[in-house]
Amino acid sequence: MHNKSENMPKDVTLLTGFLGAGKTTLLNALMAARPQTRFALIENEYGEEGIDGGLVMRPDVDVVELSNGCLCCSLNNDLLDVLEAFYDRRDQFDELIIETTGIADPANVAVPFLMVPMVQREFTLKRVICLVDAELVEDQLRDTEEAIGQISFSDVILINKTDRVSPEYLATVQETLRGLNPFAQVFLGHKDSYPIDELMRAVRETADAGAITKLRPVQPSATPGPSLLQAVPKANSLGVMPHRHHHHKHSDIVSLSFRFSESFDMTQVYHRLTTLLLFQGQGIYRVKGIIYDETRAERWIVQSVGRTLTITEGAAWQPDEERVSRVVFIGKLLKPAGFEKLLKQCIRNAKPEPSAWNITNSAALQPTPKLPS
Numbered sequence: 175m176h177n178k179s180e181n182m183p184k185d186v187t188l189l190t191g192f193l194g195a196g197k198t199t200l201l202n203a204l205m206a207a208r209p210q211t212r213f214a215l216i217e218n219e220y221g222e223e224g225i226d227g228g229l230v231m232r233p234d235v236d237v238v239e240l241s242n243g244c245l246c247c248s249l250n251n252d253l254l255d256v257l258e259a260f261y262d263r264r265d266q267f268d269e270l271i272i273e274t275t276g277i278a279d280p281a282n283v284a285v286p287f288l289m290v291p292m293v294q295r296e297f298t299l300k301r302v303i304c305l306v307d308a309e310l311v312e313d314q315l316r317d318t319e320e321a322i323g324q325i326s327f328s329d330v331i332l333i334n335k336t337d338r339v340s341p342e343y344l345a346t347v348q349e350t351l352r353g354l355n356p357f358a359q360v361f362l363g364h365k366d367s368y369p370i371d372e373l374m375r376a377v378r379e380t381a382d383a384g385a386i387t388k389l390r391p392v393q394p395s396a397t398p399g400p401s402l403l404q405a406v407p408k409a410n411s412l413g414v415m416p417h418r419h420h421h422h423k424h425s426d427i428v429s430l431s432f433r434f435s436e437s438f439d440m441t442q443v444y445h446r447l448t449t450l451l452l453f454q455g456q457g458i459y460r461v462k463g464i465i466y467d468e469t470r471a472e473r474w475i476v477q478s479v480g481r482t483l484t485i486t487e488g489a490a491w492q493p494d495e496e497r498v499s500r501v502v503f504i505g506k507l508l509k510p511a512g513f514e515k516l517l518k519q520c521i522r523n524a525k526p527e528p529s530a531w532n533i534t535n536s537a538a539l540q541p542t543p544k545l546p547s
């Protein structure tokens with residue numbers, strides 16, 4: 175049973191929210207709750223090593239991964255190419271979901287859907303859902319520019335991870351968010367209880383009207399993103415003209431990606447990353463990794479949000495799959511040297527090198543983070 179005729183525009187859900195807010199986790203729950211729907215998915219990741227694509231649980235989903243940049247800026251033209259490719263295989267899916275990077279400005283990602291008639295003809299931006307980490311959002315609003323743009327642009331806000339905060343604190347968070355975006359529908363949830371039907375019932379005010387789409391008040395970003403209307407004249411088959419390359423700055427947020435073919439010692443991984451986050455975690459917003467451990471048939475999934483590290487078992491390696499570990503760190507002004515050293519120390523049977531990660535060694539982080547008092 176498929177939702178729509180192949181000739182109808184495809185519904186698009188844009189999923190945004192700061193690094194680690196829970197977008198991929200919600201995405202999996204959403205797709206599991208809609209087994210009859212054939213989803214196409216665009217996974218955008220800031221890091222060079224795409225991790226999220228490997229975390230998508232439904233094997234039948236048509237996933238396109240766009241790594242090493244942000245759809246809202248450096249990969250803006252790639253979005254048009256991917257939309258064109260999806261258009262060409264429009265008979266193979268019902269709905270498209272785009273998971274942005276955790277630092278994307280969704281207003282820029284939405285531009286083609288709102289302003290390019292040929293894209294509008296084939297794709298309807300149904301909703302922009304912003305996930306908010308109930309526990310960390312106040313810090314993120316204080317320390318970064320990205321979170322505010324995401325919250326203020328979205329039609330729907332899901333205050334996620336409610337399991338991690340008290341009802342009193344939740345009330346404060348709700349008030350803050352209402353102040354930032356009084357137009358959005360706000361829902362509460364956590365990974366074991368999402369209001370999926372409500373989220374998917376919510377639609378942009380003008381999404382069904384098919385006419386001119388009214389933009390909600392948007393916080394202007396420090397450097398405005400590109401407009402696809404200023405395109406250079408070479409149309410693709412959707413009739414869309416690609417834009418020249420454009421970069422905008424993500425308030426000094428960088429991503430460091432590492433890849434190793436050696437087997438890792440998970441005790442070391444846990445110990446060293448926990449220590450790192452505990453004592454030098456201030457500028458580190460996110461750690462994500464898929465780790466190869468030769469003693470296990472399964473891969474390990476390593477995640478951190480804030481100072482919380484979790485290691486869970488992932489899918490088993492396929493017989494012909496290359497066993498590699500990939501780890502991404504995203505944070506403010508991170509420098510690679512210390513992180514690489516730390517990871518090398520976690521390789522199974524690595525030679526002990528006591529100074530590899532020394533909590534007083536702040537070479538990897540600029541400016542030097544303060545130890546928690």
Ligand SMILES: Nc1nc2c(ncn2[C@@H]2O[C@H](COP(=O)(O)OP(=O)(O)OP(=O)(O)O)[C@@H](O)[C@H]2O)c(=O)[nH]1
Nearest residue numbers: 192193194195196197198199276335364365477484
């Ligand atoms: N306690 C708790 N943890 C959650 C919840 N939702 C997600 N997480 C955890 O938060 C971490 C990040 O979740 P993801 O779904 O990967 O977050 P994301 O927004 O996709 O992350 P990025 O793509 O890196 O921005 C994972 O360890 C999840 O298991 C929740 O409701 N409660």
